[in-house]
Amino acid sequence: MKTPTLLRRIFIHLPCFLIRSLVDSSPLSSSLNPLPVTCEVGKQAVLPCSWKSRLGEVNLPTCYVQWENPPETVFEKQGERQFEAEAFEGRLEVPKDKLESGNCSLIIHDVQMLDTGRYESFMVVDGVKSTKTRVFIQSVRLSVIDYKSHQTRAPGQDLVLDLHTSQSMRVVFMNRTRSEWAVLWMREDGDNQRFQKHPLREELVMTGLTPADEGTYKVVDKHGLAVNTVQLSVKEGLSLPGTSQRQENRELTGGASKNFSSALLFLSVLVTVFQRKYNL
Numbered sequence: 001m002k003t004p005t006l007l008r009r010i011f012i013h014l015p016c017f018l019i020r021s022l023v024d025s026s027p028l029s030s031s032l033n034p035l036p037v038t039c040e041v042g043k044q045a046v047l048p049c050s051w052k053s054r055l056g057e058v059n060l061p062t063c064y065v066q067w068e069n070p071p072e073t074v075f076e077k078q079g080e081r082q083f084e085a086e087a088f089e090g091r092l093e094v095p096k097d098k099l100e101s102g103n104c105s106l107i108i109h110d111v112q113m114l115d116t117g118r119y120e121s122f123m124v125v126d127g128v129k130s131t132k133t134r135v136f137i138q139s140v141r142l143s144v145i146d147y148k149s150h151q152t153r154a155p156g157q158d159l160v161l162d163l164h165t166s167q168s169m170r171v172v173f174m175n176r177t178r179s180e181w182a183v184l185w186m187r188e189d190g191d192n193q194r195f196q197k198h199p200l201r202e203e204l205v206m207t208g209l210t211p212a213d214e215g216t217y218k219v220v221d222k223h224g225l226a227v228n229t230v231q232l233s234v235k236e237g238l239s240l241p242g243t244s245q246r247q248e249n250r251e252l253t254g255g256a257s258k259n260f261s262s263a264l265l266f267l268s269v270l271v272t273v274f275q276r277k278y279n280l
């Protein structure tokens, strides 16, 4: 009875150990359980990565990190050399000092809806006989969240529509009785009668709302993905902002809109002065 048990133990433990040590350096172990990271579109996401916790206190002559969105490589950094995939151009960063001290976290600036997905990091280290070996470090699942809100205004009030990112390209609108989307604003066309863009911020302002403006506004990116969806109601007899209960339903931008419109007023005065001065 004793021998078979012992044998069985060895038999069970050995492969387990083997599998474990194999799995440890392959993405499979953690990709089953990637670290979840959630980020709102337009914000900055940090995909965590610590190579010291995987490789220990080794001294790497040059730190060489790779980030993949399998099967594609999205980012690589080796000393001063750096690569970024086209879809992420100008948006990715692994700070050099952090990388050298063991932090290989990937910073994604201005997160886009399409950035949603699984990411894996690797360190490329010297193997035997001057070969390079890739060591899997971290798997992360990034979820990018779009904005949705209900907003209520009285006729004559303004609506500030947040674009959230410079990669928002269009605003489409559907009123209550229509069943199709109409394009109301396109970035390449600039301002129009209905929408004026803040000169610096990613915001559009609609002034002098009327009941005909009621409906759903969607800010979409170049892939047609919704970045911000606003259901607008325009109702008579709203009490003054600040005393209204509806205020609570509003997004933070509701408060900023007042400051924004005064900033806009100030700017339009400036522009007028400028135009007068230079006879534009």
Ligand SMILES: *[C@@H]1O[C@H](CO)[C@@H](O)[C@H](O)[C@H]1NC(C)=O
Residues within 6 Å of the ligand: 046, 094, 095, 098, 103, 104, 105, 107
């Ligand atoms: C690693 O660096 C990122 C930014 O590059 C930072 O947000 C994060 O807190 C750092 N992690 C640790 C453990 O220091």
Ligand SMILES: *[C@@H]1O[C@H](CO)[C@@H](O)[C@H](O)[C@H]1NC(C)=O
Residues within 6 Å of the ligand: 175, 176, 177, 178, 211, 212, 213
């Ligand atoms: C919705 O849009 C259509 C077409 O622009 C218009 O004819 C209709 O009056 C609108 N409905 C409302 C309730 O504003």
Ligand SMILES: *[C@@H]1O[C@H](CO)[C@@H](O)[C@H](O)[C@H]1NC(C)=O
Residues within 6 Å of the ligand: 255, 256, 257, 259
């Ligand atoms: C608006 O501006 C005032 C002062 O100029 C400031 O105290 C307030 O926090 C601002 N509100 C928002 C929502 O930005």
